[in-house]
Amino acid sequence: MKERILLIEDNNEIRENTAEILELSAYIVDTAENGKIGIEKALLQKPDLIICDIMMPVLDGYGVLHLLGKNEKLAGIPLIFLTAKSERSDFRKGMEMGADDYITKPFTDIELLSAIESRLKKQKIKDTNFAPTPEGMTEMLSAFGEKKTLESILNNSEEVSFQKKQLVYREGNRPHMLYFLKSGKVKTFISNDDGKVLTNSLLGEGDFFGYTALLEDAAYHESAEVIDDALIVTVPADEFRLLLQSNAEVSKKIIQLLSKNIREQEEKLLSIAYNSLRKRVASALVTLANKYEPGEENPSISFSREDLANIAGTATESLIRTLSDFKSESLISIAGTSIQLLNMKKLTSMIN
């Protein structure tokens, strides 16, 4: 019942690390350092899935893909490409040629594993001959039993625990999961080519995230990182899509959620474009307090200065200076990383 995975990758370090992750996840792993050896090993012991770098000496990823298609014994084995970030534009070529998915390096454990899982699951469905059409989908759905609800799906989905600073998903990779934050804190952020980072959203208990990429059916344009140790429920993308298709109520909720997101972002845009740093910092503090310490009169929040700076859209030093100002105006008090808001009213009124 253990699935066999063939990993073809020329870089020793990446190959060994990746193999280790896979073995820890109870897969049987074969490795090969180039395409030629990979194909030989595949013929020797037919794998259930192949993970393959694109840029390799001797025989590259495209070559492997081509040979797989040609060889009857190997045709039908799903293949996932590994690509470096810089080669991302090449991936279309791979997808067009018939690769089933791709992962960009560097990738997080969960990205690797969820890509594999979702591919193996699809393969299994294919083998049991469900039609891949929307009709087949609903057929599948009824095969599952009664009508799905969001709750039932959440209860039946896997739960993963993440530590501080761990990445949940990375910009540029393709989504395979919908994430639901059961406890802890997560942020999503985008970065520009100067390496500057802007925090897009802050997530707390009960929030979903990673859905825009799924809904748009495109690669992530943002990364998600854990800021406080978190328990995350991972819902397979297909389950989510089925739910969306079968349950009009859920569609409606999603539409409202998205519309709300758009409105909030527009306000943030206006603020970042024209408001002074003081206003933006005040806004960041109040937003965080309302999000994570709702109802408190003098809430305390604890975030790294860098995180705060990225939320306000400024440099770390500038943020610190503004905090010092606030402190000397008795708007806040600082104890280490923790900031207590002493005058919510005044801070709130500063924003507009």
Next chain:
Amino acid sequence: MKERILLIEDNNEIRENTAEILELSAYIVDTAENGKIGIEKALLQKPDLIICDIMMPVLDGYGVLHLLGKNEKLAGIPLIFLTAKSERSDFRKGMEMGADDYITKPFTDIELLSAIESRLKKQKIKDTNFAPTPEGMTEMLSAFGEKKTLESILNNSEEVSFQKKQLVYREGNRPHMLYFLKSGKVKTFISNDDGKVLTNSLLGEGDFFGYTALLEDAAYHESAEVIDDALIVTVPADEFRLLLQSNAEVSKKIIQLLSKNIREQEEKLLSIAYNSLRKRVASALVTLANKYEPGEENPSISFSREDLANIAGTATESLIRTLSDFKSESLISIAGTSIQLLNMKKLTSMIN
């Protein structure tokens, strides 16, 4: 068959202007300069709809609403409140007390008329005893005949022509229509309390707009203004909601559209937060060129400097200086308002 509208408003200018608009739209209009006179006139000649200012001498809007409810002869007449922007927080009170809608002053012609139309239409449905539940909705739908499609709705909806600088809808008002731009150009923008304006989106032929407020079921948080004489199809909100409810394909499209909007906005956020003015201006120029002159090698675009500045999120003077720089670098040429992009490649590469 002409509907009778009673307009209660103490400000002479507003009352007369509004009455004029209503008469031009073939309504029979009675006017009153305060609540007391209004109620008397209402008793004399029962109107189909009452539009009523809130802040008034003698008897204010809340008083009118209260008396309407008490008087058997007048109960059931729909009432729309007029409120000044500053009083907006008060509107909840009015809605809770039983007002059917509200319009904030200043309002555009189309906002006034669409609020009235949609209210009268709802009243008519109420009179013909359709249940106001979702089930009643679908009942209504089948009463209309076959399944609706977006196309059929667009073809059967009213078409309005707008001139340059006309507002389509204004921030703070409640939505009654979905808009479809058949020709011309429209922008949507938000402004902060310093009066600074940021352009959110630019719309061209074939674009929908004004949907986020409808979908979120909230007041507009942005305004829409025509920049090039436009022909706009107005779809009543209810038709749109019905379509959404009855047609899963449309829901899916909308979800994808919204997700795409979110992604684009996130990129814009990053750009405005950290990119230099040069980059932002280059980005604005390229975006406009791609939107309105797709495929051109050396596209010419024509927008006021102020509009351009609001797109880039900067002051008009700063924008002009940057344009001068670009001109001296032979990236663009300027002829009056019109800007021709001479080196799309270099401009595009500047952005990232």
Next chain:
DNA sequence: CGATCTCTTGAGGGGCCTCAAGAGTTGTGG
């Protein structure tokens, strides 16, 4: 043809970014 609006250029200054360096805190491995 004057009034009004838009575009452009100049001068000045302030907000915020960057670089730098020291203090404080956290993590780690012998």
Next chain:
DNA sequence: CCACAACTCTTGAGGCCCCTCAAGAGATCG
């Protein structure tokens, strides 16, 4: 458990980008 490394936080100095105010030129409109 301590010493050292690595990271985070804080403050200073310098300067640039871009905003603001101002004023004139050009365009548009009734």
